Amino acid sequence: MSSTTEPSKEAPVSNVSSSSAGGGATILIALQVGSRALTFIVNQILLRYLSPELLGISTQLEVYSISVLFFARESLRVAIQRQTDEPGNGKDEGKKDEKVPGGHVDGRTAAGKTQAIVNLAHLSIYLGVVFAVIxxxxxxxxxxxIVLQTPYFQGAxxxxxxxxVWELLAEPCFVVVQHKSLxxxxxxxxAVATVLRCLMTCGSAIWASRNVVDIGVLPFALGQxxxxxxxxxxxxxxxxxxxxxxxxxLVLTPIFSDDKAAYILSYxxxxxxxxGTSLFVxxxxxxxxxxGDTFLITALATPVSQGIYALANNxxxxxxxxxxxxxxxxxxxxFGKLLSTVDGAPSKTKIEEAxxxxxxxxxxxxxxxVCVLSVGPTVAPLLLKIVAGSRWTTSGAGDVLATYCYYIPLLAFNGLTEAFVSSVATESEVNRQSIWMLAFSAGFAGSAFLFLQVLEMGAKGLVWANxxxxxxxxxxSTAFITSYLKRHGSTLSLGEIAPAPLTIAAGFGTYAVLRQTATTFNGGFTDLVKSGGIAAVFVVMLAFSERAYLLQCWNSMRGQGKRD
Structure with a gap:
């Protein structure tokens, strides 16, 4: 994130082309699709051997692991994104001939800039040990x-x-790969790690089933x-x-700099x-x-409800x-590199590009x-019955998944807008955001208590709290972005984002038709065919209504491909 004073000592930012960013996103999406597809297949196999209780417990263990990793590395990762690979600016040129002590890396060079982020990444390892214990x-x-009495729970x-902690050992390599867009x-x-995890998880579960051995959640631990x-x-x-x-x-190495205050302990x-410290809070x-949803459902719901929510969430x-x-x-x-303030305020051209x-x-x-809200609430439960079986749909997971479809659009917009905020916010703005986050956290806890305990809505209530x-x-975050652009002589209006009126009308119409059609569903495959036909008509209408915008996106992608 941009900061007000201290981060301005870093090297100037390099230009990041749209093509490189788009290419990176394309590869990451392809990776996610492949790994998730494999994980999806394995999960379908595991669902045949797992009860909702075991799935709920495995989710708790996963949250523990995610929490250790998040607290140990997330704030440092965001801070590291501000580092550039460019050598020091002109004021250092006269000192280039200074002798660099043996065993040190010159902090004024590209190698020194990279070594700085590698050294910071090593802090994640030590923090990981601390947070794992706490x-x-x-x-x-x-x-x-009752959870502690689950077979092989302690070992898992x-x-x-x-x-x-072992995963954090790879953090120095990860920051290099991310920094250099490798x-x-x-x-x-x-990909390799995901394949091996799936094989280990699935293999151990099948072995235990064939040998009639109850190993609880141990397959998930072995896979992890x-x-x-x-x-x-x-x-x-x-x-x-x-x-x-x-x-x-890739190991901790001291960095030489003529500015003695630039590096703590030369590392x-x-x-x-x-x-990174300011971002940690x-x-x-x-x-x-x-x-928070997992924390709250663990505290306020039964293991069965936890398993149902975990399935719908997955x-x-x-x-x-x-x-x-x-x-x-x-x-x-x-955005972090394009709008960096380390070399002064970003230019008008960069603001407009962002x-x-x-x-x-x-x-x-x-x-x-519009697509998710129109089709998802009706089609999602049908798909769940096919992939997970009637055992899960009769437990109420289908209704929870239908409700989850109302959550997905907000999840999407929040991820993107907060990505922009985290890329440009100054240290004081980060602190202000943290205060608002605390308020949102309190509100979330209150609404979750209302839905779960007072109204007794179970996992569905937790989705509405989310x-x-x-x-x-x-x-x-939208208000922050609007204010940021206004300060830099630009604007962002709702009219530029909203779909065409015909698209919105088609969405409402499709939702109404599907809801009416759902009253005739009997749980068979023909229900999915009916829904698919209605959804196909909607897609055609959307393509017609948004043809100008879709053509613009297509031309942009083609131009990016030629540049790549």
Whole structure:
């Protein structure tokens, strides 16, 4: 994130082309589609062997692992995005001939800039050990005793702890890959790790079933351990040569700088570390909001309800993980460099380029939202019955998944708008955002208590609590973006984002027709065919209504492909 004073000591930012950002997003999307498709297949197999209770417990373990990783690396990752690969500016040229001490990397060179982020990444490893211990103590102290009695739970929990720290060992390689846009290396590492995790998880579950051995949630833990080990090994095997050619090291290495205050203990960039520290408080609040649904349902709901919500969340969040998350990552990386203030205020040209990209993504998200809201609530339960079986649909998971469709559009807009905010906000603005995040967190907890305990809506109530929370977060980040663009002589209006009136009308009509048709459903395959036919008509109407915009997007993608 941009900061007010300290980060301005960093090197000037390099131009990031739309083509490179788009290409990175394309590769990440392809990676997500492949890995999620494989994971999806494995999950269908596991659902035949798992009860809702075990799925709920496995979700708790996953949240523990995610929490350790998030607290250890997220704030540092965001801060590191402000670092550039360019050598120092002109004022250092007269000092280039200064002798660099042995064992040091010159901080004024591109190698020195990269070494700075590698050194910071090592902090994530140490933080990971600390958070693994603290969060493990908290979880074991306050979790339901019934959960602790699950077969092989203690062994599975220890494996998750070790796997989280092991995955953090790959962080120095990850930041290099991300910094230098070596997306293919990331794709290879994550693909190999995902395949091995799926094989280990599925293989151990099938073995236990055939041998009539109850190993509880141990298959998930074995899979997570395999993922962490293989991820680190592939990363180091791929990035080691990159570090040798680039003149930097993947281990902690002191950095030489004529500015003695630039690096703490000659290892850690002071501006980046200060920014990362200020972001850490916000990351805690953000994580509580992101994973708050799991925390609350663990505290307020039965293991069965936890399993139902976990299933709906997994399927409902597929779109976010496959498409939206890679776009969010790529956008944050591009906006962070394009609108960086380390070399002064961004130019009018860069502001307009960022505005144009943001506007196109927001408009695309608006069209996607119309599709999801029109078709999703009716079709999603039908698809769930096919892939998960009637055992899960009769448990109420279908209704929860239908409700989740109202949450997806807000999830999409929030991810993109907060990516922009995190890329341009100053340190004071980050602190102000953290205060608002705390308010949203309190509101979310209150609404969740109302829906879960007072109204007894179960997992469906938790989805509605998420909807309210995400709505206010989108409002806040949109207001911030509007204010930011206005300060830089630009604008962003709702009319530029909203779909055409015909598109909106077609969406409402499709929703009404599908809801009416659903009253005749009997749970057979013909119901899916009927819904698919209605959805196809809607898609044709949308394509006609938005033909000018879709043609513009197509031409933009073709131009990007030629540049690539």
């Amino acid at each position: 969060l493990a103590w908290l979880y074991l102290r306050y979790t339901d005793p 929990f220890k494996l998750y702890s070790i796997a989280a 997306i293919k290396i990331r794709g290879r590492a994550e 351990a395999m993922y962490a080990v293989s991820l680190a090994l592939v990363y180091y095997g791929s990035v080691w040569d990159v570090s040798s050619a680039g003149g930097f090291n 850690f960039s002071r501006p980046l570390l200060i920014l 916000q990351s805690i609040v953000k994580h509580v909001l992101t994973q 399927y409902g969040g597929l779109l976010a993980r496959l498409i939206l998350q890679p776009i969010e990552e790529s956008s944050r990386n591009k 505005r144009k990209d943001l506007l196109m993504l927001l408009r695309s998200y608006a069209l996607l939202s 909807v309210l929370n995400m709505f206010f977060r989108v409002i806040w």
